[in-house]
Structure formats: C-alpha cells, structure tokens
Amino acid sequence: MKNSFSPVDSLEPGAWLDAVTWNEQGLVPVIAQEVGSKDILMMAWMNRDALLATLRLGEAVYWTRSRQKLWHKGEESGHTQKVK
Template sequence: MSADANPAERPATLPTQPAGAWLDAVRWDADGLVPVIAQEQGSGDVLMFAWMNREALALTAELGRAVYYSRSRQRLWRKGEESGHVQQVHEIRLDCDQDVVLLKVTQLGHEPGIACHTGRHACFFQRLEGQGAEAQWQTVEPVLKDPETIYNR
C-alpha cells in the first residue's frame, strides 16, 4: 500500500507483538467468542453489537473491514456481504478486562450509513419510555431503507 493511499482505505493498525500474541491477550468466553461493539468513528454512535471468534478478529485486523461470527449460522459473517453495508475498521480496542472488543468504524454502502438489518442507522433504535408498569419500548429512529430491498427478499 502506498504512503499516499487514502486513509479511509487503510486497514486497521495491528499491535506490534509477535504474530498472534495480541489475539492471545483476548479473554475468549467458553465458546471461544468475544462480544464486540461497533461504534461510528465520526459521530461516536453505537451502531451494533455482535460476536467474534479468533478467526473473525484476525481477519478484521488483516482486512480493515468488520468480520463477525454468527452464532445462529455458526459461521463467519462479513458485514455487508449481502447488504453492501460494509464497516471499514479504523481502530480495534480491547476493554480493561480484555473481554470486550470495540471497533471504531465507518459505515459504508448507504448515506447515512445503515448498520442494522432493519434498515436503520443503528441497531439501538428502541428507547424505554415511561416508568414502572407503564414503561414501553418506543421506536425512535427511522427506517432509512426498506430491508426487503436491501436483502432482495
């Protein structure tokens, strides 16, 4: 990659440790997974929550694009492989307990970026309104694109 390459096209920077040592620092759960939060680089919006296994995290760092592990499909899930809504990774952070990963991303594929399979900017589009027995979840973010057209269902 040339030094004058667009910074938005550069892969995430890998830690300077022996190959694979940085992956060993992650505290994987009993299923070999770690929870991951995707946060939008510019706005700071929390876009989504997902899981990664060791291979997904290694590929994410190598490619500079988010690759998750689908627990329901039991396979790697390259964000945007069906929808085109790719997440370009700028930073990979590990929390203080080393058991949660934070990705700082740019959501690509639609303006504004769509991270949620419901066609919304972020997966956290419901807010609890009210108190006690009267509390209800309210949808507070609009659908930006019909999911039927995103996934050609």
C-alpha cells in the same frame, strides 16, 4: 489524532491474540461505533478467525452464532463496516 487503519496482510496469530479474554465458546463481544458521532451501531461477536480477518481486511467480520459461520458485514447488503 489519526483516525485511520491499515489492513495487515501478514498478520499472524500469537501472544496478542491469546491475550484477548475469550468466553467459554471462544468468542469475545465487540461493539461497532460510528467514528464521527460516536453512536453505537451494533453489538456482535468475534472468534479468533473473525478478529484476524477483520484486521487483515480492514472491514468488520463477525461470528454469527445462529448460522455458526463467519459473516463479513455487508457481504449481502453492500453496507460494510470499515475499521478506523
């Protein structure tokens, strides 16, 4: 099994995005998991923009409810989460 992900520059919203079960706030819970050990790293939230950005960048982008904005994991610390 191949454990790699290729970012998709031209990804557009569509039926696939509408198929996600969003909550009342337009969010979906997501789990970040370490590929090798399968350890759970964190639980976070994504909105539509965060999910699209994650797939376009190949790195985790979350929605921070406390700051009400997108949060590219590692933007301050440098510890990004790559999508596999």
